[in-house]
Amino acid sequence: MENPKIVKQASEYVFRLFKEKLSRKLVYHNFKHTLETVSEAEELGRLSQLPEDELQDLVLAAWLHDTGYVNTYADHEAASIDIATAWLRTHQYPEARIARICRLIEATRHGQEPQGLLQELLVDADMANIGKETFFATAELLRVEWEIFQDRSFSDQEWAQFQMDFLLSTTFYTNQAQRKFAGQLGINIQEQRQRLNKENEKKKKQEKKHHKTLAQPKRGIETMFRNTYRTHLSLSAIADNKANMMISLNAIIMSVIITYLSAKSSVIGVEFTQHRTLIVPIGTLLLTTLGSVIFAIISAQPEVTSLPFKKNKINTRKVNLLFFGNFTNLTLDDFQNGMHEIMRDKKSLYNNMITDIYYLGEVLDRKYKILRISYTIFMVGLVLTVVSFGVAIASY
Numbered sequence: 001m002e003n004p005k006i007v008k009q010a011s012e013y014v015f016r017l018f019k020e021k022l023s024r025k026l027v028y029h030n031f032k033h034t035l036e037t038v039s040e041a042e043e044l045g046r047l048s049q050l051p052e053d054e055l056q057d058l059v060l061a062a063w064l065h066d067t068g069y070v071n072t073y074a075d076h077e078a079a080s081i082d083i084a085t086a087w088l089r090t091h092q093y094p095e096a097r098i099a100r101i102c103r104l105i106e107a108t109r110h111g112q113e114p115q116g117l118l119q120e121l122l123v124d125a126d127m128a129n130i131g132k133e134t135f136f137a138t139a140e141l142l143r144v145e146w147e148i149f150q151d152r153s154f155s156d157q158e159w160a161q162f163q164m165d166f167l168l169s170t171t172f173y174t175n176q177a178q179r180k181f182a183g184q185l186g187i188n189i190q191e192q193r194q195r196l197n198k199e200n201e202k203k204k205k206q207e208k209k210h211h212k213t214l215a216q217p218k219r220g221i222e223t224m225f226r227n228t229y230r231t232h233l234s235l236s237a238i239a240d241n242k243a244n245m246m247i248s249l250n251a252i253i254m255s256v257i258i259t260y261l262s263a264k265s266s267v268i269g270v271e272f273t274q275h276r277t278l279i280v281p282i283g284t285l286l287l288t289t290l291g292s293v294i295f296a297i298i299s300a301q302p303e304v305t306s307l308p309f310k311k312n313k314i315n316t317r318k319v320n321l322l323f324f325g326n327f328t329n330l331t332l333d334d335f336q337n338g339m340h341e342i343m344r345d346k347k348s349l350y351n352n353m354i355t356d357i358y359y360l361g362e363v364l365d366r367k368y369k370i371l372r373i374s375y376t377i378f379m380v381g382l383v384l385t386v387v388s389f390g391v392a393i394a395s396y
Helices: 004-021 031-047 052-064 076-090 095-107 116-126 135-149 156-169 175-209 219-262 267-274 276-300 332-344 346-395
Strands: none
Touching: 004 031, 004 052, 004 076, 031 052, 031 116, 031 175, 052 076, 052 095, 052 116, 076 095, 095 116, 116 175, 135 175, 156 175, 219 276, 219 346, 276 346
C-alpha cells in the first residue's frame, strides 16, 4: 500500500472507538468482525492485483465500514460514512478518495448492488463468513444481536429456514472470492439443509405431542429450583429482619433525643441550654439516626417487579406468568391459556422459573445495597458523634 501509516492509524482509531463506545451487546458486528473483513478485503484485493491506491482505499473502507454501529443500529452505513469522512479529513486525505471510500461503505448496505470491482471486493469480504467453517457459530451471534436490537425472534425451525434461504440467495461477486469460498459455501449449504430437515422433523413431533405432553422436570432440576427459591426467601427474610432492627434502634434513639431536647424545664434541658457546645454531637447523632432509618425503611419497602408485554400477544417464554406482578395485568382467560401453555412446554416452564429467580435476585441485591448504606451511615455517624462529643467535653 502507498501509505501503510494511515492504515495503521485507522486500525488504532477503530479499535479505540469500539472499545470506548461500541455496545457490548453487539456480539456479531464488533471489532472481531471488522478485523476479519479487513483481512479478507486485503487478501482479495491483492489477488485481484489492485493498484496500491485502490488497495489502500479498499482496506480503509473495510476498517471504517461498521463504525456507525457506535451511534445507531438502523442505517448504520450512513453513520459510518459520516464518521469515516470526518476522520479522513482530519488526516488530510484527498477528497476524491474519501468519496470513493464512502461509496464502498454504502455498497455494504443490505440489498445494495455493488458497482465496480472495488465495491464487489468489499461486499465479498464483508460476507466471507458464509464461506467459512465458522459460519454456524457466528450466525448464532447475529441471531442474538437481532433479538436485542431489532426485536426479531426466531424459533429454531424458523432460523434454520431463514439461514437456508439466505445461503441459497447469496453469491460472491468476484472470481477471487468464488475460488476461495465456494467450496466451503457448498458444504455449509448441505449442512444447513440437514439442520433444516432435523428442525422440520422435530417440529412435527412437537406438534403431535403438544396437546398430550406436560412438562416433566427431572428430580435434580426440581431440587435446584426448590433450593434456589428457599435460599432467596431466607435471604429476603434476613434482610427484612436487619432493616426492622435498624428501624427500631434508630427510632428509639431519635425519640429519646427529641424527648430530652423538648424537656426545657428538665435538668437536662437546663444543662443543654448552658452548654451549647453539645449541640454538635447531639445534632450529629440525630442526623445519623434519621439518615440510617430512612435507608432502612426504603430497604424494607415491598418491591414488585414485572416485565412489559402486550396483552394481546403473550410470549410465555419471555413473560413471567408465575409472578403476581405480571399475571394480575391479564384477564382470567389469558392467564389460564398462558399457564396451560407453560405446562405443555418445558422450555416455557423453565424460562418462567428462571425469570422469577432473576428478579428475586434483583430485589435482594437492591435490599442489601440499601441496607448496607443504612448500616454504614449508622456506624460512621456514631464515630463522628463520639469524636464531636469528646471535642465538646475537651473544650468545656
